[in-house]
Amino acid sequence: MKRTKVTDALKCTSYGEQIVVKGWVRSKRGSKGIFFVALNDGSTIKNIQIVGDEAKIPEDIVKRITTGACISVEGRLVESPAAGQASEIQADSIEILGDCDNTYPLQKKGASWEYLRTVAHLRPRTNTFGAILRIRHNMAMAIHTYFHEHGFFYFHTPLITASDCEGAGNMFQVTTKNLYDLKKDEQGRILYNDDFFGEQTSLTVSGQLEGELGATALGAIYTFGPTFRAENSNTPRHLAEFWMIEPEVAFLDQEELMDLEEDFIKYCVRWALDHCQDDLEFLNKMVDKGLIERLQSVLNEDFVRLPYTEGIRILQEARKNGRKFEFPCEWGDDLASEHERYLVEEHFRKPVIMTDYPRAFKSFYMKQNEETPDGGSVGYKGAVAPGPTMQGTDVLFPSIGEIIGGSVREASYEKLLGEIERRQMDMTHLNWYLDTRKYGSCPHAGFGLGFERLILFVTGMQNIRDVIPFPRTPGNAQF
Ligand code: 4AD
Ligand code: MG
Numbered sequence: 001m002k003r004t005k006v007t008d009a010l011k012c013t014s015y016g017e018q019i020v021v022k023g024w025v026r027s028k029r030g031s032k033g034i035f036f037v038a039l040n041d042g043s044t045i046k047n048i049q050i051v052g053d054e055a056k057i058p059e060d061i062v063k064r065i066t067t068g069a070c071i072s073v074e075g076r077l078v079e080s081p082a083a084g085q086a087s088e089i090q091a092d093s094i095e096i097l098g099d100c101d102n103t104y105p106l107q108k109k110g111a112s113w114e115y116l117r118t119v120a121h122l123r124p125r126t127n128t129f130g131a132i133l134r135i136r137h138n139m140a141m142a143i144h145t146y147f148h149e150h151g152f153f154y155f156h157t158p159l160i161t162a163s164d165c166e167g168a169g170n171m172f173q174v175t176t177k178n179l180y181d182l183k184k185d186e187q188g189r190i191l192y193n194d195d196f197f198g199e200q201t202s203l204t205v206s207g208q209l210e211g212e213l214g215a216t217a218l219g220a221i222y223t224f225g226p227t228f229r230a231e232n233s234n235t236p237r238h239l240a241e242f243w244m245i246e247p248e249v250a251f252l253d254q255e256e257l258m259d260l261e262e263d264f265i266k267y268c269v270r271w272a273l274d275h276c277q278d279d280l281e282f283l284n285k286m287v288d289k290g291l292i293e294r295l296q297s298v299l300n301e302d303f304v305r306l307p308y309t310e311g312i313r314i315l316q317e318a319r320k321n322g323r324k325f326e327f328p329c330e331w332g333d334d335l336a337s338e339h340e341r342y343l344v345e346e347h348f349r350k351p352v353i354m355t356d357y358p359r360a361f362k363s364f365y366m367k368q369n370e371e372t373p374d375g376g377s378v379g380y381k382g383a384v385a386p387g388p389t390m391q392g393t394d395v396l397f398p399s400i401g402e403i404i405g406g407s408v409r410e411a412s413y414e415k416l417l418g419e420i421e422r423r424q425m426d427m428t429h430l431n432w433y434l435d436t437r438k439y440g441s442c443p444h445a446g447f448g449l450g451f452e453r454l455i456l457f458v459t460g461m462q463n464i465r466d467v468i469p470f471p472r473t474p475g476n477a478q479f
Pocket of ligand 1: 205208231447449450
């Protein structure tokens with residue numbers, strides 16, 4: 001007989017029908033010759049209750065129905081007398097597909113997140129990780145659907161690259177060289193001409209630069225793929241391997257870019273509320289009591305659009321009024337997470353899109369704001385900054401901080417080249433990129449959304465290691 005998924009069996013009302021379900025035992029209890037098994041097959045957070053009669057099911061089988069065991073049950077679907085479930089199964093026969101003894105690491109309830117990371121190969125079988133992973137899947141579907149419906153093309157950018165998009169140098173090298181026998185030139189620099197690609201290569205930190213090639217041909221593209229950063233930041237928000245979504249659009253200005261960022265995030269959050277109700281209700285009850293309310297409130301708010309210079313003014317005023325910050329926040333400083341969270345969680349109490357960042361800590365490719373004779377610059381809606389600024393547009397979220405990093409791109413060949421030279425960047429790997437500005441350059445803009453940061457927000461989880469099946473962080477590449 002064909003297996004019915006638990007999610008379908010629970011919705012089915014053809015009582016009396018004979019069905020087969022298969023799954024893993026979450027618990028078994030019983031009394032007076034009748035036993036009850038909570039069975040889960042991953043298709044839903046909900047378990048289906050199996051009712052067994054010890055007079056019907058052989059004793060040696062009943063004994064082997066232990067927590068974690070995998071079983072197949074054939075029986076009759078009946079209306080359940082128990083509260084909170086529509087149907088259950090009266091078992092006619094049970095087959096043990098896989099035994100599970102008492103060394104099973106997920107035996108006891110209430111294991112810590114830290115402990116569960118050490119058994120990441122099994123934690124998808126817990127309620128919480130099942131919920132997170134189904135939500136993760138649904139968010140990926142939301143993203144592809146959003147872009148497909150809005151006329152963006154899914155564009156595949158390489159994972160192995162010879163260029164460094166963010167210019168931060170936090171890259172993992174890719175080589176087939178024998179590391180014990182590296183050939184070097186007279187200055188002691190490693191020679192790569194005999195390496196696999198004939199030059200030094202790394203895993204990509206962003207698909208943006210190639211994404212711009214797509215956007216300036218197809219009009220609007222997005223990437224959705226793994227991204228690698230060898231930054232040694234051991235925080236609850238950073239992974240060495242994460243997934244990034246990077247839309248890139250021709251003919252988009254700063255205001256339209258912010259519209260896209262806001263619309264896109266809201267679409268994803270709405271999708272979660274519409275498609276992941278059971279899993280969200282579980283997480284709202286067990287992990288974060290304010291979760292569903294927070295998701296709903298993001299949908300109802302207009303995001304604040306705030307020039308960096310104005311943000312600094314608000315932070316300095318707060319400090320004057322006695323708010324303590326660990327890190328300085330003078331004009332020109334990169335904002336620390338505490339600053340972002342103050343603005344989002346305390347001052348505005350809603351998401352903030354920050355614009356017009358100082359050139360000093362933003363990437364070379366961002367559009368430069370018009371400079372004033374006194375060395376300042378003019379940005380979003382005529383806002384004046386005391387120094388050179390660029391049209392970055394990062395989205396800052398409650399409890400997450402930066403969820404999106406984006407910008408309008410510098411479309412002028414001369415200005416972009418000037419910036420590359422000013423930063424003394426290695427030109428050898430950027431000529432192809434500059435060609436977009438040389439041949440039919442166009443205004444364009446885009447952003448990168450960290451997939452796991454979105455999942456953190458949507459699940460209410462606190463640590464990014466717990467929203468990806470197998471996290472990669474400094475010192476950990478297990479599983
Ligand atoms: O702000 P970032 O570095 O921007 C870029 O890479 C641009 N090239 C994107 C673009 O404009 N196409 O990264 C974008 C986002 C961040 O806002 C954050 O959500 C996420 O990627 N991110 C990380 N997520 C997890 N672990 C890390 N180590 C991350 N670094 C960035
Ligand atoms: Mg960023």
